[in-house]
Amino acid sequence: xxxxxxxxxxxxxxxxxxxxxxxxxxxxxxxxxxxxxxxxxxxxxxxxxxxxxxxxxxxxxxxxxxxxxxxxxxxxxxxxxxxxxxxxxxxxxxxxxxxxxxxxxxxxxxxxxxxxxxxxxxxxxxxxxxxxxxxxxxxxxxxxxxxxxxxxxxxxxxxxxxxxxxxxxxxxxxxxxxxxxxxxxxxxxxxxxxxxxxxxxxxxxxxxxxxxxxxxxxxxxxxxxxxxxxxxxxxxxxxxxxxxxxxxxxxxxxxxxxxxxxxxx
Amino acid sequence: xxxxxxxxxxxxxxxxxxxxxxxxxxxxxxxxxxxxxxxxxxxxxxxxxxxxxxxxxxxxxxxxxxxxxxxxxxxxxxxxxxxxxxxxxxxxxxxxxxxxxxxxxxxxxxxxxxxxxxxxxxxxxxxxxxxxxxxxxxxxxxxxxxxxxxxxxxxxxxxxxxxxxxxxxxxxxxxxxxxxxxxxxxxxxxxxxxxxxxxxxxxxxxxxxxxxxxxxxxxxxxxxxxxxxxxxxxxxxxxxxxxxxxxxxxxxxxxxxxxxxxxxxxxxxxxxxxxxx
Numbered sequence: 408x409x410x411x412x413x414x415x416x417x418x419x420x421x422x423x424x425x426x427x428x429x430x431x432x433x434x435x436x437x438x439x440x441x442x443x444x445x446x447x448x449x450x451x452x453x454x455x456x457x458x459x460x461x462x463x464x465x466x467x468x469x470x471x472x473x474x475x476x477x478x479x480x481x482x483x484x485x486x487x488x489x490x491x492x493x494x495x496x497x498x499x500x501x502x503x504x505x506x507x508x509x510x511x512x513x514x515x516x517x518x519x520x521x522x523x524x525x526x527x528x529x530x531x532x533x534x535x536x537x538x539x540x541x542x543x544x545x546x547x548x549x550x551x552x553x554x555x556x557x558x559x560x561x562x563x564x565x566x567x568x569x570x571x572x573x574x575x576x577x578x579x580x581x582x583x584x585x586x587x588x589x590x591x592x593x594x595x596x597x598x599x600x601x602x603x604x605x606x607x608x609x610x611x612x613x614x615x616x617x618x619x620x621x622x623x624x625x626x627x628x629x630x631x632x633x634x635x636x637x638x639x640x641x642x643x644x645x646x647x648x649x650x651x652x653x654x655x656x657x658x659x660x661x662x663x664x665x666x667x668x669x670x671x672x
Numbered sequence: 673x674x675x676x677x678x679x680x681x682x683x684x685x686x687x688x689x690x691x692x693x694x695x696x697x698x699x700x701x702x703x704x705x706x707x708x709x710x711x712x713x714x715x716x717x718x719x720x721x722x723x724x725x726x727x728x729x730x731x732x733x734x735x736x737x738x739x740x741x742x743x744x745x746x747x748x749x750x751x752x753x754x755x756x757x758x759x760x761x762x763x764x765x766x767x768x769x770x771x772x773x774x775x776x777x778x779x780x781x782x783x784x785x786x787x788x789x790x791x792x793x794x795x796x797x798x799x800x801x802x803x804x805x806x807x808x809x810x811x812x813x814x815x816x817x818x819x820x821x822x823x824x825x826x827x828x829x830x831x832x833x834x835x836x837x838x839x840x841x842x843x844x845x846x847x848x849x850x851x852x853x854x855x856x857x858x859x860x861x862x863x864x865x866x867x868x869x870x871x872x873x874x875x876x877x878x879x880x881x882x883x884x885x886x887x888x889x890x891x892x893x894x895x896x897x898x899x900x901x902x903x904x905x906x907x908x909x910x911x912x913x914x915x916x917x918x919x920x921x922x923x924x925x926x927x928x929x930x931x932x933x934x935x936x937x938x939x940x941x942x943x944x945x946x947x948x949x
Contacts, residue, residue: 448805450798538782541744545776545854546796546844547768 478577531631
């Protein structure tokens, strides 16, 4: 196989993957309307609430620890450099804006990929291997409607909430650092952070959270839906879901940051 | 004659006369997975009210044929028509509506392990009917009783034996009172007594409801007991279609080899390897 053929095959495979994601996303949007709590018996809404618990509430402790540690690391690293210039107070701005715009949503997404994305992929892939997805189709239930939509809606609600908690944990950890090095009380630190944060910072972080959440659920479910090779395939699909989700989330982060840099100054 | 055999024989006699309307029509169906041809120009008609058993060895293509009839696979070449709907061209909505008149019992039972048995059986009713939840609970108990299961509503599928899981799966398939019922290897992995119990159950269903049943199996005893007509499939091609007696007397040596459970002639190389020569 020539180099050109290899590149061609690779490109076709990637285009096919993006196409599948797009079709799945379209059907998911169409079915999402049915998840209203006022439709039918509200069965999908109940499933969505259950998923919110799985995706959101149970991810919270580990996310707060990870984001808190990230905020503290950032404050320590920035402090080491800023001390030389006598600009230690810039730590407040640095931690506040970076956590809100960038690291808060990214840390939340990475924790959710590791905890929930892998679980979603494994669950859906196991359902495919054990013919449960076929059983749904045979019962005139669409797996996208029954399996994907509740997870997607739960993620759309919970990832922005987790992002807020992630940002808050990071800023709070920065505040602890400031308390010991800048003689700044926690209240003063927080009110100064609130002063420097712009609406743009908060909105860009939340927009990213919504985009990251969509990527995580759709990639994880697609990997599960297209599993092949029995139980071994379940392991492969889980690994693939995590790797692809992280790659696409970071890529989306880059695109979003570029967009906000040029179009919303 | 044992009580069980006597009861199944009584249920089978006299055989119900199937009406001549074709419910499922397969025409020149060809299926390929990569280079491998799984079905090679298969054509088959299944009539309303009959029990059609699709018989064949492992890898002969019978499950693939069944999945096409169930609408789980779309035919790439040839056509599959169920109740007049061409499955190749049917819209997603049409296919969904059609599936409400079908029930499928999967080889692995395919029960939802995260739900109780009762919730599994209730699911199609909750999704597709406007019945009150209290009525659905009663119907779930009735459906489970029909397949010989009681007091299992609150158990999870993993707490049931293989035979009980298959019965529970059948109860779920029957929940919407389907016109067509598909069975994929109903007795696979079950001991002979439980397998006979399932055959008995299929015969009782057949006697109780005007239902079209399609069974895929390679279990000869079961096939001859429950079938009105049989279809023998080998290497992706249909060898014979007919009543039980017609299949028994079919002159094709491959059909006779399967019915008599005769092994293939061992090759010289494998014989010498086994004999250590």
